[in-house]
Amino acid sequence: MHLADSLATIRLSPPSGTPMFRQLYEGIKQSVLAGKIAPGAQLPPTRELARQLGISRQTVLNAYTHLMAEGYLSGTVGKGTFVSHTLPLAGTGTKAAEARPLRPLSVRGECFIGPQAVLNIHEGAPKAFRIGMPGLDVFPFEVWARLEARRWRRPPHELGYSDPIGYKPLREALSAYLGTARGVHCHPDQIVITSGSQQALFLIATLLLAPGDAAWVEDPGYRGISASLRAAEARVCPVPVDEEGLSLSFGKQAWPDAKLAYVTPSHQLPLGTTMSLARRLELLAWAKENRMWIVEDDYDSEYRYTGPPLASLHSQDKAGSVIYVGTLSKILFPGLRLGYIVLPPALVDAFVQARAIMDRHAAIVPQIVLADFITEGHFSRHIKRTREAYAERRLALLEAIGNELGAHLRPGAADAGLQLSTTFIARRDDSAAAQLARANGIEVRALSQFYLEDGMQAQEKRLSGLVLGFASIPVQDIRQAAPALRKVLDGR
Template sequence: MHLADSLATLMLTPAAGTPMFRQLYEGIKQSVLSGKISPGAQLPPTRELARQLGISRQTVLNAYEHLMAEGYLSGTVGKGTFISRTLPLPARPPKAGNPRALRPLSARGECFVGPQAALNTHEGAPKAFRIGMPGLDLFPFDVWARLEARRWRHPPHELGYSDPIGYLPLREALAGYLGASRGVHCDPGQILITAGSQQALFLIATLLLAPGDAAWIEDPGYRGISASLRAAQAHVCPVPVDGEGISVSSGRTSWPEAKLAYVTPSHQLPLGTTMSLTRRLDLLAWAKENKAWIVEDDYDSEYRYTGPPLASLQSLDQTGSVIYVGTLSKVLFPGLRLGYMVLPPALVDAFVQARAIMDRHAAIVPQIVLADFITEGHFGRHIKRTREAYAERRIALLDAIGTHLAGHLVAGAADAGLQLSATFIRRRDDEALVRRAREKGIESRALSGFYLDRDNARLSGLVLGFAPISVEDIRRAAPALRDVLDE
């Protein structure tokens, strides 16, 4: 096909909102960039192309003029117009669907991709039995809107670039809350505000571990920490969990040289167990002996339904080994993207500087509003209200398991948190069952998916959330889940 014939096939739409000369300009430009028109090719005279396309010569002149100004064309209009020979175009276009064909990721970049680095997201409105979500129906959005509107009426001076460590009144409010509710020993200068706990975990893995350093993780456990550790090119070491929490003796035997241990002592994810005092002291002793770090992820400790509140692991630390990580996603809502770290004093300066390099600081207006939300008492009232509602929803789910699912599942520890795990009485392919349930409009997570090596998972079952759905929806969905399990 000659060049003139090729250009004659360009699709121009007079009725479109884009001017005709702009459409022609884009058509020729894309033909050049895609390699359909080669450098050095002569374009047809403006009158000839105008006749072929059924447009005015002025339209063609305008398109050529724009292409000439941007360097796509050379020559003189009227004396011959050519595609510039100096354009750095590829000899052949890359294969479609392969954006990495020209520039492969670095070895470090490869650690960020693939199924083992993937994190789960939520789609659509909450439905039974979504995990990792609070009840949005219980959040006082009217109060939040009023607090935010009040601030916008008198814009705060902090709307410029602010301190990367976080908004001081918020850090002061969190320090007071954590000391009273979790026994955390800290002052506001040790608290770093992050974009959720996931950013905190990424900073920890990046700053404290060199490539190849060993790090213990709970197995089964939170997939987000293994993704962060892989991104930091650390050696991920799965340590089994039993009824007392992470098995420190197994970790000592298999990876005594580890530099870091990640744990969820107040409410193990996903099994729901609480780390015993003996195990906590053993873990702290190991960290002291080996000059290792402990990351305490206290992701939903606000919600405990039986027994007194538990003190944090950090409150037992005498050597500055524990980094306490918290999130507001489970108490307020995940879209807020606010979390925090309580850092040992020796780490504060380095982490604050790294936080600034990463993204300057967390969004300041949500921090300001949250500080008001806490100091004016709304935060405490919200926790009390949601704890009561979640306790009712938890009982409804336990009743539903006992009534409708007893032939299939046995509920695990359920005295805290926003979800519970239930193991199959007879081992089954939990991933396949989760997919089948999703087709019926029921959400859950496969218990085996929380193991680092799913194919060799010790347990199979379902992790079922109760916090974001009503008692009625729980009771309605349980028979539907039973039907899926009966198939």
């Protein structure tokens, strides 16, 4: 661009409130930094530029003076004013250049990107058959709002920087709840509050595994743990899941040196199976013998519809091998972003320091309100109420599968959780089926998406089907969506 044309593009606005010389100074500076005015270029004399822009000469003099003082311009009386030759400018800049980073990501940074690191998000209001989502329509928002408003009337002193381990009354309330409901007997100081269970898994992978360390993960299973392990540069070791849970015989043979095993024993994601007692005891014995950590992700164990919740794996651990991870996303709502880790005492200090480095601490007001929500009895009442609502919705989905979808889908284990896994009776491309369903306004997840692309199971042995959520969907919506899904699967 010609120098005169570049300067002519500078727009000055007297009504803006910013002094005119400051506007001119900023306009010339940005033109220089963007490469629109090249190093060594001579600027117009002050009178000429003042006339071009319709401003006073003193305004131009003041702008030039500031630019010279900061090193953008140089000049002497009688010779003119020039853009400094010594500016280390990068060039003109193009859209292609702007699309590239200044330099490549680090080796560690590359571990955070790619298809294996992509985690699903929810878009728009819940609709059939969204998975992993509790029913917002049954959450007592009016109670939550009242508890929060009460706290704001007398703002708590914790509104400053808080303890990274988490709000103490909340940890005390969770300790009491876990001991009663899940058999997880721990001191409040063993609980670290996190921004959801995903942050808990990232902390575990980062602090307990060195680059190259092997970690067993369920296949199919939760993609979030694989993403965290890859980000920590650990070796993700996919272990098949059978009707009893994680196949220990496979894991022992393929990766006997594993330092960590990630499991969802109470309700396997996505298949819904429960780890048998024999398999649990075998896993605990192997972990003790080989000094291997077990990460128990107990993400939705509160919701069991054919009997009381099963005991946690942590409650059966006598060697201190199990790290228990919990979340409030499935009981309350995901946007709350609160989870927790129950740690062996020897690990607490390290995790608290790492928690502080990562983001100081979780938002304190939600922690305070949640502590009140638990201690005043609202939490237990909410679990009871939602368990009844979700049981009704689960039954509606099972009936809809039998009445509308039975020619295509076979339901798997359905006695717990917020969703159920189905398999196709006649094998088909479940990703294509899920995509077609979404195009028709039906939200389902392909079962194949839960398998790791580089998993050890042969493609023909991997299950093909759909994962259907029911907890966030009213009964009437479930019954209306089932025929629409049938038409999609029929190819109509």
